[in-house]
Amino acid sequence: MKYITKVSLLALSISLTTGANAENNQLNVYTWAESIDPVLIENFQKETGIEITLDSYTSNEDLLAKLKSGSSDYDVVFPSQHFVKIMIQEGLLKNIDAKNMTAFKQVDDRWKNKWWDKSSEYSIPFVYGTAGYTVNRDKYKGPANSWKEFFEPTGAAAGNVAVFSTPDEIIPAAQLYLDIDFCTEKRTDMKKVYQLLKKQKEYVAVYSSDNISSRISSGEVVMHNWWDGDSMRARKNNNAPIEYAQPKEGLVGWLDSMVVPRNSRNSDNAKTFINWMSEKDNATIEYNYYAHSSAVAIDESKAIHKKENSPEIFPTAFIKFTRACSPAAQKLVDKVWTKLLQ
Amino acid sequence: MKKLSWNFWGLLPAYLVMSLLMVLPLLIIFYVSFMTSDAYGGYKAIFSLQSYSQILYTADWDDNLVLNFQYLKIIARTLFLSGATAVICLLVSFPVAYYISRQSNNMKTLLLYLVTLPFWVSMVVRVYAWVLILSNDGVLESSLRFFGLVGDIDSLLYNNAAMMVGMVYTYIPLMILPIYASIEKLDTRLIEAASDLYSSRMNTLRRIILPLCKPGIVAGFILVLVPCLGTVLEPMLLGGGKTMMLGNLIQNQFGVARNWSFGASLTVLLLCIVLFFLMFQAHRASKLRELS
Numbered sequence: 052m053k054y055i056t057k058v059s060l061l062a063l064s065i066s067l068t069t070g071a072n073a074e075n076n077q078l079n080v081y082t083w084a085e086s087i088d089p090v091l092i093e094n095f096q097k098e099t100g101i102e103i104t105l106d107s108y109t110s111n112e113d114l115l116a117k118l119k120s121g122s123s124d125y126d127v128v129f130p131s132q133h134f135v136k137i138m139i140q141e142g143l144l145k146n147i148d149a150k151n152m153t154a155f156k157q158v159d160d161r162w163k164n165k166w167w168d169k170s171s172e173y174s175i176p177f178v179y180g181t182a183g184y185t186v187n188r189d190k191y192k193g194p195a196n197s198w199k200e201f202f203e204p205t206g207a208a209a210g211n212v213a214v215f216s217t218p219d220e221i222i223p224a225a226q227l228y229l230d231i232d233f234c235t236e237k238r239t240d241m242k243k244v245y246q247l248l249k250k251q252k253e254y255v256a257v258y259s260s261d262n263i264s265s266r267i268s269s270g271e272v273v274m275h276n277w278w279d280g281d282s283m284r285a286r287k288n289n290n291a292p293i294e295y296a297q298p299k300e301g302l303v304g305w306l307d308s309m310v311v312p313r314n315s316r317n318s319d320n321a322k323t324f325i326n327w328m329s330e331k332d333n334a335t336i337e338y339n340y341y342a343h344s345s346a347v348a349i350d351e352s353k354a355i356h357k358k359e360n361s362p363e364i365f366p367t368a369f370i371k372f373t374r375a376c377s378p379a380a381q382k383l384v385d386k387v388w389t390k391l392l393q
Numbered sequence: 394m395k396k397l398s399w400n401f402w403g404l405l406p407a408y409l410v411m412s413l414l415m416v417l418p419l420l421i422i423f424y425v426s427f428m429t430s431d432a433y434g435g436y437k438a439i440f441s442l443q444s445y446s447q448i449l450y451t452a453d454w455d456d457n458l459v460l461n462f463q464y465l466k467i468i469a470r471t472l473f474l475s476g477a478t479a480v481i482c483l484l485v486s487f488p489v490a491y492y493i494s495r496q497s498n499n500m501k502t503l504l505l506y507l508v509t510l511p512f513w514v515s516m517v518v519r520v521y522a523w524v525l526i527l528s529n530d531g532v533l534e535s536s537l538r539f540f541g542l543v544g545d546i547d548s549l550l551y552n553n554a555a556m557m558v559g560m561v562y563t564y565i566p567l568m569i570l571p572i573y574a575s576i577e578k579l580d581t582r583l584i585e586a587a588s589d590l591y592s593s594r595m596n597t598l599r600r601i602i603l604p605l606c607k608p609g610i611v612a613g614f615i616l617v618l619v620p621c622l623g624t625v626l627e628p629m630l631l632g633g634g635k636t637m638m639l640g641n642l643i644q645n646q647f648g649v650a651r652n653w654s655f656g657a658s659l660t661v662l663l664l665c666i667v668l669f670f671l672m673f674q675a676h677r678a679s680k681l682r683e684l685s
Contacts, residue, residue, distance in 0.1 A: 112648045119434040137433050211548075216634050217649050238454050257551045258634035271529045271548070378432035385650040386452075392637055392645070393463040 078320040081106045081114065081125040083307070084261075086178075088340035095327055101320050109260040110217040118143045118312050125312050126321040131305045135174050136167040136375040138310065144173045145311040145318055152322060154309075154329035157347040162306065167375070174308035175325050176346035178280075178337075181302035181370055182220040185282040188292045190273040195296035198228035201274055202251050209254045213266060213275040216258045218388040220303050221248075221276060223373050227300045234376035241383040248391050258392070267293055278305075280343035283356070283363035287342070295363040304372035306346060419664070426657035434651040444658035464642070468662070471639040474553065475621035478560040482568040482617045483610065485561070490573040505573070508566050516563065520626045523559045524550065527631070551633030559627040564620060568613035575609025576602075608681060615674045619667050639663050 080087070084107040092103050106125070108114050111134040117123045118138065130138060138144050149155055150171040155163070162176040186195045191207050194200060202225065204212050215221045223233050225247050231240045256272050264284075267275040268291035279302075282295040309328065311321045327333060335349040342356055344364050358365045376384060426444055428436040451461040493504045511519055526532045527549040537543045549555060579602065587597040603610075625640035632638075637645070639659065646656030 110648070112651070115651070116434055116648050141433055141435075216629075219649075238456075242454050252635070255635065256548065256633060259629070269528070269530065271550075381432060381651070385652070389645070389650060390463070392635070393467060 075317070076101050076320075077104070078102065078127065078317055078324055079104045079106070079125045080127045080324070081108065081117070081123070082127075082129045083107060084109050086129070086341055088336055090340075091328070091333055091336055094333075095324065099320075099323060099327070101323065103324075110215075111219055112217050121314065123312065123314075124316070126315040126317045127309055127324055128312060129177065129307045129309060131307050131373070132165070132167045133373050133375040135308050135310060139168060139173050140375075143313055145313050145315060146172045147311050147318065147322055147325075148172060149175050152326060154326045154347070157329040157331065157334065159346055159348070162346045168308070174310045175329060176306055176308045177328070178341060178343040179304065179306035179346050180279040180343040180364060181304055181366055181368075182215075182224070182276070182278055183298060183302045183368075184296050185267050185275050185277040185285075185293050186296060187267055187270045187273045188294055190270045195294060196299055198224060198298045198300050201276075201296070201298075202228055202247055204251070204254045204274065208273050210256060211273040212251070212255050213257045213259060213263070213272040214251070214255055215276040216260045218384050220305070220373065222384055222387065223303045223371070224276075227298070227303065227371060230300070233371065234374050234380040236377065236379045236383065238383065241387055245387040245390060248387065252391060264289070264291075267291070278343070279363040279366065280341055283361055284342045286363075297362075297366055297368040299368065301369040301371050302366055304370040306372070308346075422657045422660050425653055426661050428654050430652045430654040432651070434647075434653060436653050441654070444652075444654035447655050448658065448662065464659075467637050467642050468639060468666075470636065471622055472666070474557060474560070474638065475618050475624075478557055478564065478621050479568070479614050479617040481557070481561050482565045483572075483614060486565060486568040486572050486613065487606075487610075490569050490576050493569075493573055494576040494579075505570075508569050511562075512566060516626060519563060520559050520630050523555070523562065524630055527555050527558070550631065551635070553632065553636060556627045556632035556636075559631040560621055560624060563624075563627070564617045567616040567620070571609040571612040571616065572606060573609075575606040579605055608678070611674060611677060615670055618670060622667055623663060 078101050080103055082105070086107070087105070092105065095101065096103055108117075111131050114128055114130055115134060115137065117125070118128070119141070135144075149168070150163075152175065154175045155171065158176050162179070164171050165176075168174045184195075184201045186200075186208075190211070193206060193208070200208065201212065204210075222244060225231075225244045226233055226235070226240075229240075229243055229247060231237075231244065235241065257266070259266070260276075263275050263277050263281065266272050267277065268285050268289055277295070279295055282293060285291040286293050286295075309325045311318050311325075315321055328337065329347045331348055331350050334345055334347045335353050338345045338349045339353070339355045342361075342364065356364060425436050427440055427442070429439040429441045429443065431437055446458075448464050449460060450458045451463065453459045453461075489508075493501055493508075496504060524531075528534075529548050529550070531549070534543070534549060583601055583605070584597055587601050592600070623640045624638060625644055628634065628636065628638045628641050634641070640663075643656050643659045643663065646652045646659060650656075
């Protein structure tokens with residue numbers, strides 16, 4: 052009997068998330084894995100007396116599914132731009148009047164009032180960067196300036212390519228390579244994307260968005276889908292022999308914002324946290340740790356990552372931001388992905 | 394009457410927990426599986442059998458519904474790999490259980506403790522340990538190379554074999570324990586009698602030991618098979634996410650594909666398969682009881 056329970060609970064845990072009791076000095080943060088400097092969490096708790104519980108995810112889809120199930124207990128989450136749009140549309144976010152928060156004054160003008168949150172009511176843009184791929188230079192000597200090497204790998208790369216485990220950034224990359232619009236509703240175009248990915252699958256070792264650092268740094272795979280700053284961190288902190296590719300077809304852009312889910316029970320603490328994280332000094336600490344570009348002002352004199360030593364986050368390639376796809380386009384994306392992994 | 398109500402009140406908390414944590418969620422899953430999926434996850438309360446028909450019929454590139462075996466393939470793969478795992482577990486477990494049962498009492502306790510020890514460690518950690526063992530330049534490959542047993546080999550990780558190794562490792566205690574229990578109960582005098590009657594060792598095993606241990610073997614088989622059917626971690630971490638099992642497919646439908654109704658209908662299907670095996674065993678057990 053115990054095992055029936057075990058198995059059914061496993062299946063059910065997907066739809067049910069447990070809720071903790073709300074306390075006044077509590078804050079539940081749900082963010083990208085290894086994205087916030089632990090020093091900042093400690094400092095914030097010391098300064099404000101608010102206790103932080105930190106959980107992490109590795110894909111926007113995971114985050115959306117959690118919020119959509121309605122029973123999550125998070126107060127601050129960090130979705131990317133197209134998911135901010137979807138979440139606003141689906142009524143999953145609290146209107147925090149972002150444009151009147153002190154944090155908003157720190158936001159770079161070019162990230163204010165964008166298409167995903169036109170009147171800046173729900174989100175404070177926080178970090179941005181690109182999704183591309185990283186090569187291990189010990190194992191791979193070939194060029195890394197096109198998506199061709201990644202999607203149609205040859206030599207040492209064939210059979211040793213690793214791809215993100217969600218379609219969110221890999222399908223746009225394939226679209227860049229094939230010169231197809233993001234979120235296209237044309238079936239013929241998506242069929243081409245499918246064929247490209249299907250052919251690539253023969254050379255793929257693993258589909259995964261977890262533990263990328265150890266996999267590519269150790270040379271277990273020679274090419275791995277990755278994000279700019281994460282790749283840079285591995286290169287700088289662990290001396291990994293890796294290089295972030297600058298494909299001539301372009302990189303997939305993303306921007307993560309801080310938002311408050313609709314059923315957050317500590318939204319005042321959430322706003323305090325958002326304002327605090329956007330303060331210049333804290334944003335600088337975060338920039339130095341997370342190593343992605345900051346959407347809020349930082350103290351340039353204390354910034355470690357500069358143009359000369361950080362090619363990853365000062366890309367020469369053209370950048371195209373992912374959009375929120377229409378249901379019809381999204382259906383095609385899902386079709387490609389399910390067919391690919393069946 | 395008084396006794397009955399004692400039972401009732403005593404069991405009430407258990408009933409409450411069961412219905413709240415098991416029956417209710419199952420009903421929700423069942424309900425969602427008959428609804429229409431929303432474009433961004435979630436569902437609309439519109440009755441539809443679409444998620445069930447999707448198991449067999451999916452829309453092709455031109456949106457025509459065509460018979461498609463892609464999901465049946467995943468289900469078949471799940472059944473096959475789970476069955477194979479159970480068979481391997483059985484082959485390995487029997488000698489192990491037999492060996493343990495022949496030890497002194499102290500040794501038995503120690504060995505059984507060692508068998509159950511891995512259960513004290515989180516499953517993610519245990520599966521991840523296999524990633525470290527099997528990966529390129531991992532523990533296994535580098536030691537094989539050190540002894541000159543292999544040259545340059547392809548990765549041992551990210552294939553069905555690696556996945557099975559992980560599954561066998563994870564679930565084997567569930568096979569060893571029931572088999573051990575039934576071997577323990579075995580009357581050794583029967584083995585002696587068999588050898589007195591000039592039965593060969595093989596014959597004794599086939600005609601005396603195995604039939605008497607059958608309840609333990611069947612129980613162990615089901616105990617391994619059932620969690621294998623819903624496994625998610627091993628295909629993801631060791632299989633490389635390239636070949637899906639039913640558990641991954643369900644996870645995918647709730648996450649990436651945002652098709653909750655379909656995910657729910659697959660969950661119902663998985664549950665039916667699991668129930669089938671459990672009922673099979675319950676049926677057998679009751680038959681055995683009747684016999685004795």
